[in-house]
Amino acid sequence: MNLLDTLLRCVGALVAFLTLPLVIGQTEHKVMAHMQGRLGPMYAGGFHGWAQLVADGVKFVQKEEIVPADADRRIFRLAPAVSLLPYLIVLLAIPIGPNGFVGQALDAGLFFVLAVMGVGVIGKLMAGWASANKFSLLGGLRTAAQLMSYELPMVLAAASVAMAAGTVSLTGIVAAFHWWWIPWQAVGAFVFFTAGLAELQRPPFDMPIADSEIIFGAYTEYSGLRFAFFLLSEYAGILVVSALTAVLFLGGWHGPLPDSLGWLWTLLKTFALAFVVIWLRVTYPRLREDQLMRFAWTGLVPLALAQLALTGIVKVAIS
C-alpha cells in the first residue's frame, strides 16, 4: 500500500514533468506568434499544430549526437542530465492541492526547492566548460555570475513569505495563506518571480545564451537529444518557478471553489504565471550584462530586504 502510494506519486510527478513543460512550450509557440501577428505552428498534428513539440522531439532523437573533439567527453555528456534532473525532483515537493495532494510533503520544503533548483546551474556550468568552445565558456561564466547575483534576492523573498507563514514547509505556507497576503507580499512576489526568471535565463535575462553575441552560450556545441534536454529543462524551469510563485505568493489551492478542486486553482495560477513569463519574453529586449548585475544588486536585493523588514514589522504587529 505504502509502496504503491509512493510509486503512484512518483509516476504522477514524472507525467507532470513530461507533459506540462510541453504544454508551456506549445503555449509559448502560439502566444508568441500571436503577439507578433503570426499564427505559429499550424501543421503538426492537424489541429493548430498541437503536436509541434512532439514532432520536434522526434526530430531531435533522429539528429546526430556530436561531441567536439577537444571536449571533456564525460562531463559534456553528463551535463544535460545534471541540468534537467533537479527540476524533476523539485516537482515532487510542490503541493498541488490540499490534503496531501503533493508528491512528497517535506518539512523544509522551501529550502529543498531552492537548494535543488540551484544545483541545475552546475549542469549549465559543466556544459559551458566541457564544450571546449569560447562562446560556451563565456555563456557558462555569465550563467554563474547571474545565478550568484539572483540567488540572493530569490532566497530573501522566499524567506519573507516563510517568515509570514511561520514555517518553511510548502504545504504549511499555503495552508497559512490569507487573501491579504497578496498586497502584503507583493514586492516579495515580484522579486521572487523576477529572480526566478533570471535564474532560468529567460528573456529579458537571457544574456548567458544571447544568440546574437555568443551563439547559444553553454549549449552551443550540443545537438540532438542532449540539446533537447537543455530545452526541456528550460521549460520545466518555467513550470517550477511559476508553480512556486503560485504556491508561495498567490495562495496555491485557495480559491472560490471547494477544496476538492484546489488542484485546479494551483494549475490555473501556475499557467497564468507561465503566460506572464512568455509575455515578458515577447515584450522586452535583452538586458545588457552590466544592467543585469545592477538590476540584481541595486534593485532586487534592496527590495527583498525591504519586504523582509515589512514582513517582520507586520508579523510582530499582528501577533
Add this chain to the structure above:
Amino acid sequence: MITSLLASAGPLTPAARSFLSPTGVEIVFLLVGIAVLGSAVIAVTTKQLVHAALWLVVALGGLAVEFLLLTAEFVAWVQVLIYLGSVVVLVLFGLMLTKAPIGRSPDADSGNRWVALAVALAAAGTLVTLVVDAFRTSWIDLGGGGGSAAMTGQSLFRHWVLPFEALSVLLLAALVGAIVLSRTKDERPPKPRPGKLRTGKPVGLSSVPASTTPPQES
C-alpha cells in the same frame, strides 16, 4: 551545527544496542560515507582542475545525504543550497575565469602536499578523538523529528544565539572587508583633451568626448 542538532535530539541514552547488527540506514550511512571520502580524496588528488571541483560537488552532495540519513533534513537542504548551489558555483566560476584547461594541468600540484596531508590527518584525528570521547557509546534516538526546521530553529535561537550572532558579525565583517578590498582607488584616468582641428577650433561640444563618458544609468 551538528552538536546543536544532537543536543536538540533529546537525551543521550547509553547504548542499548550492539554495533554488530547494523540496520539498513546504518549500512547506507557507511556506504555514502565511503563514497564521500573517496570523492573527497579524488578532489584533492586529481590533476584536472574542474574535475576536482566537480568531485567536490559529489563529496558535498554525499554529505547532504548523510545529514538526511541522520534525519537532519534542514541542515541537509542548507548544505545543498549553500555549498552545492553557491560555493561550488563560485569555485567553478573562479576556475573558469582564471585557468581551466580541459585535460590535465601538470602544474596543478603543490609543494605543500605533505604538509597539507599532515594537517588534514591531524585535524581529522582531533575531531574523531573529540567526538568519540564526547559520546562514547551513547545512543541518540533519531526518530523524534529532531532535525526538523522547527527543532533546529528553536535550539539555534534559544541555546545557541550567542554563537549564531557572533558568526553573523564575523560574516558582516568579512562582507565589509570584501567591499573595502574590491573598491578601486578613486584614480580616474585623466580626461582626454578635446581634439583640435588645424584651425584651432576644438572638436566636440563641451569637455568630454562621447566615447569616454561612463555608461549612464538606464
Add this chain to the structure above:
Amino acid sequence: MNIPGSGLAKGLAVTLRTMTKKTVTAQYPDVQPELPPRSRGVIALLEENCTVCMLCARECPDWCIYIDSHKETLPAADPNARARTRNVLDRFAIDFSLCMYCGICIEVCPFDALFWSPEFEYAETDILELTHERDKLREWMWTVPAPPALDPAAEEPKEIAMARKAADKLATAAAAAAAAGGDA
C-alpha cells in the same frame, strides 16, 4: 507626470493588444493569396495575334524571348496581284529563369499578343523547364483575367474614344446631309 515603469506597462499592453488582433500570416499553400489586379505572374502569348514583328524580343532587357519564324508566300488570289508573303511563327519561347518581369515586351507588343497572367506557381526542379515554349505560353492565355474596370474618373479607353469620335463624325455628317437634303 511620468510614472516609473509606465513605459514597461505600455510595452506589455502593446503585445497583449497585438495578441487579440487578427494575424497577418498568409497560409499560402492552403489558402490562395488574393492577388491585386495587374499582378505579374507569368506572361501569356496569344499566338493568333502575333505577327513575328520581333519587337518584344528586341526590347527584352535580358534577351529571354526566343522567336524563330519563316516566311511563307501566299499565292495571289488575283492573277494580277503580287503573291503575298507572310511571317509564320515557328518558335516562341520565354525563358523565365532569365525574365525579370519588367513587362516591357507586353507594353511594346503592337498587336496585343502578350498578356500578364497572375499565375505564379510554375516552379520547376530543372532550370531548363523554366523556358516555356509556345504551347505552354498559349495555355497561360486561359488564365489571363479580364482587364480590371477603369477608375470612376478615368479617361475613356482609346478604342472607345476613337470609335465614338468616328460615330460622332458620321452622325454629324448624316445630320448635315439630312439638313442639306431638307433644304434642297
